[in-house]
Amino acid sequence: MEVIFMKKLILFAVCLVLVSNVVFAGDEEALRFVTSFKIRSLDPVTQGFWLAEYGAAELLMQYRSDGRYYPWLLKSLDRSDDLTWILTLREGLRFQNGKAVDAAAVLAVIERQMEHSASAQSRIPEGTTFEISGPLEITLKTPEPYPGLVAALAHESTFLIYDAEAVDAVGENYDKLAGAGIYTGPYSVVSLDDQELILERYEGYWAGRPALPGVSVQFVPDAQARILAVQNGEADICNYPPIQAKPVIDATEGIHLLYGWPSAGGFRAILKTNKAPFDDIEVRKALIRSIDYAEIAHDVLYDVVLQATGFYPEWTPFAVQNQHTDLEAAKRILDEAGWLVGNEGIREKDGTRLHIVLLIYPQQPDLVPISEAMQAQLRKAGFEVEIKSVDSILDALANNTEPWDLGLTSSGPMAFGGAVDVRLMNYHYTGGVRNWGHYSNPELDALIKELCVTFDEAARSTLLQQIQEVLIEKDPQQFFVEFHTDRVVVNDKYKQYHPGMGLYFVHYLTRPGEYDTPTFEVK
Template identity: 40%
Template sequence: MPALRTAAAALATLLMVTACSSSDDGSAETADGTGADEPAGAPDASDAETNASDADATLRFVTPYTVRSLDPVEQGLWSPEWGYGELLMRATEDGTVEPWLLEDLQADDASTWHLTLHEDITFSNGNQLDAEALAAVFDHHLAENALAAANLPGATVTVEDETTLLLETTEPVSNLPNLLAAEDMMSVFDAEALAAAGDDPQAVLDAGIYTGPYVVTSLDENEMVLERNDDYWDGDVALAGASVRFVPDEQARVRAVQSREADVALYPPTSLLAPMVDAGSGPRLAVAEQPLQQFRAIPNLNQAPMDDPAVRRAFALGLDYQAIAEQVLDGLYSAPTGLYPDTVDYALPSQRTDRDEAAGLLEDAGWTLGDDGVREKDGERLSVTILHYPQQPDTEQMALAMQSQLAEIGFEVALELTDDNYTTMRESDSWDIGLSLDGTLGYTYDPVGRLRDFLTTDGERNFGGVSDSTLDALVDQLLTETDGDAQRPLLEQAQQVIADEALVVIVAQRSSPAVVSEDAPGYRPSSVLHHLGADTQAG
């Protein structure tokens, strides 16, 4: 029975991601020239006096995303981000996944897994997380969490002993280690205490249902406050606590750091970051190590004109990725060359700019250029609507650049702002191209799960209505293979199908940025969105 260290060794090699190239030599740097290869929140080793004071320190965050409740399905993804919850597996800064609440993960095959918990894990309410409690977690998610049910088909769990659970699925799930590290897949909580708390949000907050190094002491529509969990099962916790304010306005978030009302502003707009790159004092720009953040352009295949492969391919060829990254986004992004970041060795160079070829494709497909510069076919104009959303303010700049670039090859482009891009793409027909921050490796270095979710016929997040039998078959094969060498040719074939049909386009990519106050000199953003953890330091 191969242990995770053995059974997934080849897969881990395949999934390994090297450091990002935010500087010329390929190393990740912050604005002050400091390397960003430390864990998120790692302290400056030379500042022992500052580190010693962290036991009484707190960090103040501002973010556009609101934590609406502590519900483990609807809002459970926030628990590992903000340190009040943990996952069974953990994505790391060096491009791998490793056990977290689990001590070990073993596979008989891609459909049969043994999950062994660390001993003596307790929820913040004092109850123990054992195999029985973990079985209740799985039962709850499989019944209530559509994403978990879709990615763990026919899953059943059986308690083997006090700390070990047997997980069996009716179809292979080779990427289980990555799925268990995904924040929206399997949050871990005290199911019995949640049931006793019922639907009362305050009762759920008071129930102490998570295991993390921090506990939430208050939560409303404006702010979440966390305090150190003094009984944390895994040792010491560096900070006394943290506050997280929910601030939709991107300029207000940055101003909060500039005025020293906050220590860390997450998801800052690129338009405000350029002046901080070479700043000698004041707030600094800090970036994470891995380039996992990608902005997808998702074509809506359910309606014209994006149901036309020629239009989609022309769209992909008509975008100037280099100009978007370097000019529109001030060089704080990099131009993608394909579906996956080129820091993984299975990435194919499948995206390029060629406006002459784009125009030729449209002409051959019957889209002729009108006097006003907009193409028409059978009396219909080549009009598309690009969806962008305020939580990611750079999507507006991207959409404006795309509007201009696509006009040069005969597209008429309108822009639409939505407060919830997923809901709009799922429920509305008002859009033709949806911009969304959805990296193809996710935040767990998983090239397979995102293919399944976004680009297979029955994918839970297949907003664009993709239905390609060849791609479906390739993903099915990938889900049976735990060996990286066997996965590589399948991944390459999948990338070629996606490029040939232009089923998705990556517009730009980056490592996670943050604006950080002088009062938090050691803070570094997390590549995998673990903004606050037991080791996070203020100094």
């Protein structure tokens, strides 16, 4: 794997030239990113979340690495009863175009998002009302108790704050939003084309003067090409590097793989429970005990990720560490369930081999070594694992375009913004939109429903612990083989770079050398 990666880097060294169009006055240098994901439009509804990640746009609330929520553009978020919330904005906020960010401006964004954004519609309960109750205050009422509101306000695709009037004025000609200053962040959009996004410093930023003159984001789909761009001095930071590149990066002067920041993501294993062999709960229990999670995290993925010890990463305040490797226990469970060792060490029952099809997809290259490790580990317990790579993992799992028993997908136990309720409803509740394994457990359904209307943190923690007991011990159907950490490749100048929680790559203090991560406390 490492030899192949090095040969690709040499090939790209011959042919790769990246040319950024960004030019700023003075001696200051802009921060240059290369990323795999193309920003296709300046439409704030469908593509605006990228602007939050690169320092142009902001949200009402912020989710941080301590697992808690804090006001961002809000000064405060107060709940007066189980249905009523008071949103109070900071004083003196303005869009980059100079317009005031007051209750009327934010309500215009909320109404526009609720009309046009499927994401906002899915995260805000139908029947929720919004009313201006002061110059900087909005009163929100939900039709039933909804503790998930805080996480929804911290989600980049719910209510990204922008100048709704300016967006309406351009119709569908979103290119005209370049230079329109529709956001509130430290950097404003200068231009966007097929190759690059260019941002410049917004001098009037509310939290303080941004440290950089600007930011450029070039779209380079090939991972090797992105890493080489940093090595050749054509970029400062490469986003989304594959973990398999770590040995090559470590051996290359002038570039560094930085990692370790908490992430809400992870590789989720989904079992198809409506067909053999995973319609047998004992086979599911044996499988989850047969995987060596320590080997995957430490040996296969070079300690770049966090070891999975339960359904939630250990840094979350409600995590239960009940996911353990126990090969002997797995063998015993299979023996007692009638799955006996047969030819070539593969178990059989009633003449049927314990054969499973494991699906992965090429967009996540780290799944190749992960799936191969799982294949070898599961064989020790008597499973025969066939690995298949499919172009669209979601299509395969949802529509059965390929036969499958076990699928691996990058989808963490928490949504962007930290919400656990929505993920549990979508993936585990009977009939959930992403319950592709057709799993159903009445006890779990009842726990999830109660969680979705429970505000008290202690009570929520108790419910989440009970949910984890069902998901991992009593009736497993989905689990995680590792938990992601955010990672980037940087040059020497940005050796001390650290992004914010949840893919916030740029904030107003980001610069070469040492700097603090802003917390946006009320001043």
